[in-house]
Amino acid sequence: MNTAIERDTNIDANEIVESSTRHLSRKFAGIYDEAYIRPIVVESYKSFASAKIQTFVAVFTTRFAEDRLRALAKIDGKIRNTMPSVLFVCVHNAGRSQMAAGWVRHLAQDRVEVYSGGSDPGREVNGAAIEAMNEVGIDISNEFPKPFVTEIVQAADAVITMGCGDTCPIFPGKRYEDWALEDPAGLGVEAVRPIRDEIRRRVVELLNDLGIETK
Structure with missing residues (x-):
């Protein structure tokens, strides 16, 4: 290095x-x-x-x-x-993965360690994603696009990809899922709201599978 x-x-x-x-x-x-x-x-x-x-x-x-x-x-x-850990990966780490991480922090509080990253990180978090999450009381404006790195993939218990599945290294014994979700890049907040809500639904299912109760 x-x-x-x-x-x-x-x-x-x-x-x-x-x-x-x-x-x-x-x-x-x-x-x-x-x-x-x-x-x-x-x-x-x-x-x-x-x-x-x-x-x-x-x-x-x-x-x-x-x-x-x-x-x-x-x-x-x-x-x-002893806390479960989850990594969310999308292409730019600017929209879907940031919203998913925001939902986990909100719904699980301090009971899950959450990471996010991108295969080709953008320069800033998507403004429409920030606005859509603000509408449900979740602030992701202080987050930032970053690459995913091998050590975080290896440390995570569950790895959730969103449109960039083949770029993640595979380690045995981990839970891998690929969530087919529309990329919010270039969309207005009206179009991002359904993506936000679908991410919430999937996050709740994931947390329940990890033994984390949500409201």
Whole structure:
């Protein structure tokens, strides 16, 4: 893994990486050291080089790197986590997978660990998806498109794809489903509402299968 940021990257990038590395080193103290964490932070930072809103790249970098480190710690047996975990993957991680993750957080609260990612991440979350979810009291405006990574796929108990099934690596013993759902890209909120509601129905079924009761 390349631990260096390219020469033409400005000094703020290095500050973001160092600040995130220090923060995560404290959070994962006794599990992973800075030498292990820094390359993951650098790689996570590079995932957001084309993000539309650069103001939040520092936050995105830290959150994504933390998700990856938590997944790695679970795989390595360094942390015990009895909660089921679910990964939602669509093409751009801007609409369907973000709405699905939002529904899980809302319906399961803190009883499920949820991740999302894209095979070709977009630059921002779909505005119509944000609006449609706001209508049902769920805020996904602080989320961000990101790639799915092998360690998160491996750590998840269930992997749900939405139109990009063959791009996900397959690990034995996991639940894989492909949900055939219309892509909300380019649609208005009126057309996104039925997609939102169908995602909710499927999420409820998934959570029930995982033993998580919903209202």
